Amino acid sequence: MAHTPSAASSAHRPVAGLLLAAGGGRRLGGRPKALLDFRGRPLVENAARVLREGGCDPVHIVLGAAAGTVRERADLAAYVTAENPDWTQGMGSSLRVGLAALADSGAGAVLVSLVDQPGIGAAAVARVITAYEGGAELVAAAYGGRRGHPVLFGAGRWAAVAAGAAGDRGARDYLREHEDALTLVECADVAEPYDIDTPGDLFRLASPGAPRAGEGR
Known part of the structure; x- marks a missing residue:
C-alpha cells in the first residue's frame, strides 16, 4: 500500500507512549488499578516500563483515581x-x-x-512500532485476528481521535470508522490481552501467564 510523504516523514519522529491509568477499579471494590500489587510494586510501574522497553519515548501516564497516592507509592520519575x-x-x-x-x-x-493488561509486554509494543516505522499511521495489535491493545495513532489523527473519545469507548468508534486504514499486527504469540477487571482476575497479577480455572491453555 502506498503512503503519503507526510506519513513516511513522520515515521522518523519518535513514538510517544500513552498509558491510561486513571481507573478507580469499580468492579474491584474501588481499588485503583494503578495501585494493584504486581510483583511487589504498583501495577502502573510495570505498564510504564513496558512502553519504555518496547521503544516509546517519551512515556506519558494519565492518572485519575487516588492520583496523589499513586504518585507517592509508585516510582514514576522517568515518566x-x-x-x-x-x-x-x-x-x-x-x-x-x-x-x-x-x-x-x-x-x-x-x-x-x-x-x-499485564499480559501485554514490550514485544507487542515493539511490533506495533515496527509497523509504524514501515509507514503505517494507524496500527493495532491483534490477537487471533481480533483488534486489541496497544493501538498507535499517527500525530495527524490525534485531533479527530480526541474529538470522538467519550465515555468508556475511548477510540473504539474512531477505529471502527477507519477500519479500512487500520493495520493489524498479530501478537498472540507474544502477549495475552486479558484485563484485570474483577476480583476473579487478580490471580493474573501473581502469575500473568496462568490460565483461569477451567480455561485450559
Whole structure:
C-alpha cells in the first residue's frame, strides 16, 4: 500500500507512549488499578516500563483515581504524568487529557496502552512500532485476528481521535470508522490481552501467564 510523504516523514519522529491509568477499579471494590500489587510494586510501574522497553519515548501516564497516592507509592520519575480530574467519566476523558499533554511533544505518533493488561509486554509494543516505522499511521495489535491493545495513532489523527473519545469507548468508534486504514499486527504469540477487571482476575497479577480455572491453555 502506498503512503503519503507526510506519513513516511513522520515515521522518523519518535513514538510517544500513552498509558491510561486513571481507573478507580469499580468492579474491584474501588481499588485503583494503578495501585494493584504486581510483583511487589504498583501495577502502573510495570505498564510504564513496558512502553519504555518496547521503544516509546517519551512515556506519558494519565492518572485519575487516588492520583496523589499513586504518585507517592509508585516510582514514576522517568515518566511524564498528567491528572484527569474527570476520570469517572471513563476512558475517553483520559485519552483526551493524554493527547492534549502530547500536543507539543514533537512525537510522530502515540502508542496507547492500558494499565490493567499485564499480559501485554514490550514485544507487542515493539511490533506495533515496527509497523509504524514501515509507514503505517494507524496500527493495532491483534490477537487471533481480533483488534486489541496497544493501538498507535499517527500525530495527524490525534485531533479527530480526541474529538470522538467519550465515555468508556475511548477510540473504539474512531477505529471502527477507519477500519479500512487500520493495520493489524498479530501478537498472540507474544502477549495475552486479558484485563484485570474483577476480583476473579487478580490471580493474573501473581502469575500473568496462568490460565483461569477451567480455561485450559
